[in-house]
Amino acid sequence: MYPAVILAGLAAGFINTLAGSGSLITLSLMAFLGIPLDIANGSNRVGVLFQNLTGINSFQQKGLIDWRGSLMLAAPAMIGSFIGARIAADLNEDVLSIVLGVIMVVMLVVILVNPKRWLEGTLEQFDGRPSVIQLGAFFLIGIYGGFIQAGVGIFLLAGLVLSAGYNLVRANAVKLVINMLFTIVALAVFVMNDQVDWTIGILLAIGNAAGAWIAARMAMERGAEFVRYVLIAVVVVSAVRFLGIGSWVMSLFS
Secondary structure, three states: OHHHHHHHHHHHHHHHHHOOOOHHHHHHHHHHOOOOHHHHHHHHHHHHHHHHHHHHHHHHHOOOOOHHHHHHHHHHHHHHHHHHHHOHHHOOHHHHHHHHHHHHHHHHHHHHHOHHHHHOOOOOOOOOOOOHHHHHHHHHHHHHHHHOOOOHHHHHHHHHHHHHOOOHHHHHHHHHHHHHHHHHHHHHHHHHOOOOOHHHHHHHHHHHHHHHHHHHHHHHHHHHHHHHHHHHHHHHHHHHHHHOHHHHHHHHOO
8 A cells, every 4th residue: 555655645745735635635545544543643744744845945946935924924833733733632523624614615715705815915025023813823723733734734825825915826835834844843742652653654755745846836837826726626625525515415325
């Protein structure tokens, strides 16, 4: 099954770099392989880390990363990530899935109703200091990212576009830096708790990095409109997954 792990990582790296929720693929595969959720959750961070490093390198070559803004917004997210990783085993997954599904539906409406807000962001460099609301938002995103990772990219994009004012391409670049930094924090917690399968993690890293490399180049070549379509598709699939709609539909035909 090792080739399947690499392919899952490639798909996840591609989706995560353009939008988010790619970890649903890798976590689902690891569950199928019989890997305990806590080990799968920790091992997944190895792939995510290398995915972010690869994507950052690609965007940096085009000068699309606002390092100052990335670091300021990453600070509260890193604190939140530590907390989220520590409480990962205590949260009720069923309740969390329902909440996330509802959020995805709301986000889909926002994306469809006001597309210009996502496509025409003007911010290139973050000026001044983050507001209290921005700090709080990225702190909460960090908690969720530290907890389970899947879907955090979509929340980061929403914060960077709707709150900070970046367009989707530049927001994707900044997102990778923030995600990389709080992933390091979360991964450290999982390593300390012996919750990382390094063989699986390295295989995921190979796939995730390749997927991120492809996605970053497509984002820069095709622009924000292309990224928006990918984001819409991912949000729809995520909403279906989190709300259990797919399982409900399948039960009707069984």
